[in-house]
Amino acid sequence: MTFHAESRPAASDLPACAAFMPACSEPGPRCGETLVTFEPRHARGARAVRVRWSLHGPAGGALVIVQGGISADRHVTDGDAVGGWWSAVAGDGGAIDTRRQRVLSIDWLVAADLGPDALAVGSEDQADAIAGLLDALGERRASAYVGASYGAMVGLAFAARHPQRLGRLVAIAGAHRAHPLSVAIRNIQREVVRFARAHGDTARGLDLARRLAMTTYRGEREFAERCDAAPAFVDGRYRFAEEGWLRAAGARFAQRFSAERFLALSESIDLHAVAPRDVRVPTTLIGFSSDRVVPLADLCELQLGLGAAAALHVIDTRYGHDGFLKEPAQVGALLREALLEH
Incomplete structure (x- = not known):
């Protein structure tokens, strides 16, 4: 070549x-x-x-x-x-x-x-x-x-x-x-970003996609140890311990990543063979x-x-x-x- x-x-x-x-x-x-x-x-x-x-x-x-x-x-x-x-x-x-x-x-x-x-x-x-x-x-x-x-x-x-x-x-x-189950989850992440972008809130889409990704990146043991606090009723609904951690991870990602870059590289993983x-x-x-x-x-x-x-x-x-x-x-x-x- x-x-x-x-x-x-x-x-x-x-x-x-x-x-x-x-x-x-x-x-x-x-x-x-x-x-x-x-x-x-x-x-x-x-x-x-x-x-x-x-x-x-x-x-x-x-x-x-x-x-x-x-x-x-x-x-x-x-x-x-x-x-x-x-x-x-x-x-x-x-x-x-x-x-x-x-x-x-x-x-x-x-x-x-x-x-x-x-x-x-x-x-x-x-x-x-x-x-x-x-x-x-x-x-x-x-x-x-x-x-x-x-x-x-x-x-x-x-x-x-x-x-x-x-x-x-x-x-x-x-x-x-790429494992088929991982492909399926990444497909949902990309759909979330596309939907949010179409509705004028790309950052929100990247935030939610990253939160979903974090549930696959980390293991069950870490979630069990990190998120064992009881839910708290705040602003008319229950808030769970997992939410704060995932929200912070999503916000950080949305601040430094573009939708175009995320969509392209996420898809590239799934095309890999x-x-x-x-x-x-x-x-x-x-x-x-x-x-x-x-x-x-x-x-x-x-x-x-x-x-x-x-x-x-x-x-x-x-x-x-x-x-x-x-x-x-x-x-x-x-x-x-x-x-x-x-």
Whole structure:
């Protein structure tokens, strides 16, 4: 597959769908925007796509691509003033140690980034964009790709499409396809956002969609422990302990996410499909005992079908799918082992 790439420094005039994203600061990681040309899965013909990226770590250090869920951005570590969404795992002295490893991450593309005729954005598109970015940065190969949630899905697509560019894949809470029950729940979330947008209250739709998502991201044990207070009768109705927690999560999400971005990336999860046999890169899979978004049965199926050696580790946690964020010590220990082995 051939890519054309053109780099330039980070710009302040980002597309509207990405306007909420923070810019890089100096001193800190290298940041930029790069034009990469590839043919998206859900559009006709090749087109130049602008990829926003961050690279943090010492020159010459082993290159590790790190990608998170759909709400994660390119700021993985605390290497700049923005702060990082996974700073408990990646950073100086972390499991992904930026004193000796370089961390490369991108902002997720959405369908609008691919052109007005693009019907959707696929996990394959994200993978091809990362491969093109490697070319632009003069990187022949990444030592490892570490992906969590949607990032794990993209990692599987990257390993299947560009195996020669990757030494090891670590896929956390992400499988070769979306589970049908999770697809059904995300479909309801998208319908809520579309309905609210049609009625002039997009923020309310994003708020409610996130509240619904939180009921799947976290495990039963956490809900039982966090929400054991008795209901209180307030303003003419009973208020339950769960409401305050979910309301706060929904409000935070609605403040920083656009409807267009949510709809595109939520749909991209459900369109994701990789044949396990096509993944011929040594792989470490990490799952969570209480994950209801990506059941362990799906990870077992993936492990058995992979076209390369694969280890599956299961972390017992009350935090469900969000275990990759809430269990940094356990996840970090497995990451250290996987990266040191490689």
